Every structure is written in structure tokens, then in C-alpha cells.
Amino acid sequence: MAAAALRDPAQTVGVVPRMTSYLLSRVFL
Numbered sequence: 001m002a003a004a005a006l007r008d009p010a011q012t013v014g015v016v017p018r019m020t021s022y023l024l025s026r027v028f029l
Helices: 002-007 009-028
Strands: none
Touching: none
């Protein structure tokens, strides 16, 4: 995933919020 993010910065914009929401849900739920 990291390599793909470096290769395509535009895709990272969509991945970051998804990962953040996932991590937050893991922490709080």
C-alpha cells in the first residue's frame, strides 16, 4: 500500500480518510 501511495499521490487522498476512520473505529469501538 505504501508503494502504491508513493506511486500515485492522488490515490492517497482517498486512502487516508478511509484508513483513519478504520483505525478510529478499531480504537473506540
